[in-house]
Amino acid sequence: MHFPHPHTPATEPGKAVANNTNGNGRALKPPVQLFSSYLPIPHIPPPVPVIQRVVDTQYPISGLHDENEPDRVFFERGEVTIENTEIPKITTIATSDTEAKLVLTGYASEDEALKKEEDTEESGAKRKLTGEESVKKRAKVEKKDSSDDEEEDVAVDEEEAADPETYDLESLKTIADDRSEAVEHELTMKGHTGEKEKKSANINGMLGRSDYRLMRSVTIEPEEEATVEPETVELVDPSKIEAAKRIYEEALEAAITDVHLAHERLQANHHTYQEALRQYFGTADVAEGVIHNLAALEAQLILMRGAERYKFTTAKDPKAGTGLAKNEGFGAEAIITIRPRFLEKGLPDRLDTLLHEATHGTPDIKSEDYAYMDDRMLDFIINEEKIANADSYVLFVRSLLGKDTIAVRQVAADQYEGFESTPGEQLMAVKYCVAIAEKSLGVTVQDLEGLYDRMSTARTEGWKTGYYFDIAKAASEELKITEPVEGSYPTLNDIVQVRGVANKFRAAKRFISGDVTVRKVTSDSLLSINDDDVFEVNAAFLELSRKDQLKEILIEIFDLYGMTGNGYIFMIQDITEEAGITTPLSD
Known part of the structure; x- marks a missing residue:
């Protein structure tokens, strides 16, 4: 059975794929090939149940923030009572200096402003x-x-x-103030006698913050160190700018040196590096194109020396995200934003990050993230994607300079048990499906979090057409949100719903990104995940098409996290198709 799919048009050897962009400036990706050239033609699948487009309406984000922050007391969603696990923090602060003046700043997460349905009164209220x-x-x-x-x-x-009438922003301040009161009382009970000044963050500073668990908190700081989450984005503290610049410049010069050396070596004798070319770009025929692209990449890195070409942001920036850096634009117009975690990393990580981001901004490459260096999918993307894949260049430069790419690439150490010792049709197909499941979930998480940021902005500015507008429109039914109309405003209910769904997808992505054991067993169940996180598959599963294998894997993972609606399959399909990525779900 043949599966015809649109493929990226063939390019001349060594030429990068041209990236068109949509109305939002986001590059349209060529579709991912469903089957690597060595994968066999799949069997005709047995009948499978029809999947209904049904998704649970809300996934509240509950639980305490799990990172160790000794000067921040965390609360459960909607609660102002201090959890027992947080009391030791207060005890330590109270007894370390009993007379110190402390500043207590209370926060709440935006979802805590939502009213319960029975609390909403339309009569007498101004209709939104x-x-x-x-x-x-x-x-x-x-x-x-x-x-x-x-x-x-x-x-x-x-x-x-x-917004609709089902929220109360003023309640955020009330919750934040009540939390500060609770912490003040507990400090006094633990022996602190000094002055305690209570504050609450600006309400606008609590909106658009995706880190709900972090926001449900009270910070306890000495008066001279006290800060409040900003209402608007701030740059790094001026006193730290010079140190941040030195860290950035050190990494940038190291990246320029590495790319320059790699370009020189490849240009001098590319025949020596044919194996590396095949490993990271799929074929040695792209040597001339890679030589050209490395020269262009070096030029882009040199442009990044300009003071106007980079900026720093803080962890308090609601758009700071979790990455180390972000490139926007191309060539002389490109700007790289350095996030706080970049400054905390070692030189190798900082160097790799700048090299990666620079490929995005190099006009002759305009790279995409078809597969990160830790993705299983890196072994399955087609050659046209490898030449335009950011981390392919990072790994190739490291390889040419004799650096340890094995240590850099932390791919999950999967185990496959009960299969033939020689990789065959069934084993390679299952490996591919695990890889595309990880990739599909990763793309969906990325775009749902991007959609959340866009909706948070559109809440005051109104919807504008573009990539995330299209995502919301395509997946509104599955997300259970109002279908966007240009000029309309997302509701806070919709924004919180997207955040909750994104959180569930992130948990699913985290699971599949870990080490997986797939065991072939004799069983009546197509696929199950046992208590040891082992995927057990039977013979009937291995006879399924790649599309149905992928569905079964995703549904089983969803079930682990209470994502009971099979409509999530359609959500992934809608989002990956909008992202220009073709998966077996597109069949």
């Missing part, structure tokens, strides 16, 4: 406008009266149009 209603009402503002040429007095207040 959403979706097409707000668009139509705003359109009237521009309409002129034909008789006197004056605008009609029907302008919509922006705050009024921004």
Whole structure:
């Protein structure tokens, strides 16, 4: 049975794939090939149940923040009572200096502003406008009266149009203040006699913050060190700018040196490096193209020396994210944002990060993240994608310079038991499905978190067409959110819903990114995951098409995290297709 799929058009040897962009400036990716050239033609699958497009309406993010922060007391969702596990932090602070003046700053997460349905009263309340209603009402503002040429007095207040009636932003301040009160009382009970000043973060500073568990907290700081989460994005503390610049410049010069040396070696004798070319770019025929791209990459890195080409952000930036850095734009217009964790890493990690991000901004490469160095999918992407894949260049440069790429590439140490010792059709197909499951979940997490950020902005600015608008439109049914209309405003309910779903997907992605054992067994179940996180598959599973194997893997993982609606399969399909990635789910 043949599976015809759109493939990236063949390119001349060594030429990078040209990246078109959509209206949001995001590059459209060529589709991922479903089967590597050595994978066999799959069997005709047995019938499988029809999947219903049903998704649970909400996944509240509960539980305490799990990172060790000794000067921050964390709370459960909606709670102002201190958990027993947080009391030792307060005891330590109270007894270390009983007379020190402390500043207590309370926070709440935006989802704590949502009212329960039974608490919502429409009578007597000002009705909020959403979706097409707000668009139509705003359109009237521009309409002129034909008789006197004056605008009609029907302008919509922006705050009024921004959300439905099922939230109470003022409650965030109340919760934050009550948490500070609770911590103040506990400090006193533990023997602290000094002055305690209570504050609460600005409400706008609590909105658009995806780290809900972190936000449900009270910070306890000495007066001279006290800070409040900013209402707007701030740069790094001026006193730390010079040190941050030195760290960045050291890594940048090291990256320039490495790429320069790799380019020189490849240009001098590319025949010596044919194996590395095949390993990281799929074929040695791309030597001339890689030589050209390395020269272009070095030029891009040199541009990054300019003070206007990079900036720093803080952990308090709601858009700081979890990555080390982010490139935006190409060539002389490219700007790289350095995130806090970049400054905490060692030189090798910082160097690799700058090299990776620079490939995104190099006009002759315009790389994409088809597969990160730790992704199983790196072994399955096609050659046209390898030449345009950011981490392919990182690994290739390391290889040419004799650096240990094995240590860098921390691919999951999977085990496959009960299969033939020689890799055959069934084993390679299962390996591929595990790899594409990891990739599909990764892309979905990335885009759901990007959608959350875009919706948080659109809550005050209104929806604008573009990549994330298209994602929301395509997946609104599965996400259980209001389908966006240009000019309308996402509701806080919808924003919190997307955040909750993204959190569930991140847990699923974290699971599949770990070491997996796949064991071939005699069983009536197609696929099950036992208590040791071992995937047990039977003979019937191995006869399924790649599409149905992938579905079974994803559904089983979803079940681990209470994601009971099979509509999540359609959500992944909608999002990966919008991202330009073709998976077996597209069949």
